[in-house]
Amino acid sequence: MGITGRLFGKGEPEDRAGPGTDTAVSRQAVSLAQQGRFCEAIACFDRVLERDPENVKMWNNKGVFFDLLGRDEEALACWEKALSIDPDFAPAWVSRGMLHRRRNRLDEALVCYDRALALNPNSAVAWYNRSGIFTAMRRLDDAVACYERVLAIDPHFVAAWIDLGYARFLQHRHEEAITCYDRAIADDPENVRVWSLRGGALYALGEYRQALACFDRVLSLDPRYAAGWSMKCSVLYHLGMYRHALACADKALEINPSCELTVEVRKLLLSLIEKW
Known part of the structure; x- marks a missing residue:
């Protein structure tokens, strides 16, 4: 999930998103973050919080940016502050869960998502993140049930x-x-x-023919996607098109020279071509 998917206060219609709204501040912060200017992005939230210290959305968003910087304790402090102001603010629990998930603390993340869903059972974002925990745990039936709940909502x-x-x-x-x-x-x-x-x-x-069409589509969208070239190579190998497969392997290795599997496939293709 990208930065904007984790921020709150971005729901006002365009004509209401004036300079001082939560939406405008969040957009400005995202723009600064995309330029690598995270300190300036956090300062955007601080300016709002100076005049509105109980703005739970901005506390949440400030925590998200600390999280992105790997400053866990400061992020958690922001979310604690949001929950101290509004104990029913479910998004803070979602944000906490996402931090724990990235640190591979799966049980702690699951507790956070469950707290969020107890507060807001129709949070598609919370159900979605909960499903990711079950996928990581290889509890696929539980993950599927959560994804289906997400899609029933949205x-x-x-x-x-x-x-x-x-x-x-x-x-x-x-x-x-x-x-x-x-x-x-x-x-x-x-x-x-x-x-x-x-x-x-x-x-x-x-x-394989239908798969080839998909990987051609992938590479038309992103010609530098090494995995796309590697998969196209594998498809062409199964279709017996060894020279075309070799060209794809070379392209994949040009982009990502460290892919050992593609290196081995290339050796196999060279041996097959030599036998011909």
């Missing part, structure tokens, strides 16, 4: 469709995975990850 939650598809893929239910990926593509047709995963599911089914 049928256009693209990341949930993608991750539900991946959970189905891990369960070897490849056709269902493809159906999920197609739903995600309907809303986000230029999403490189979903096209790559769709290609992977088709590859697993032995549908």
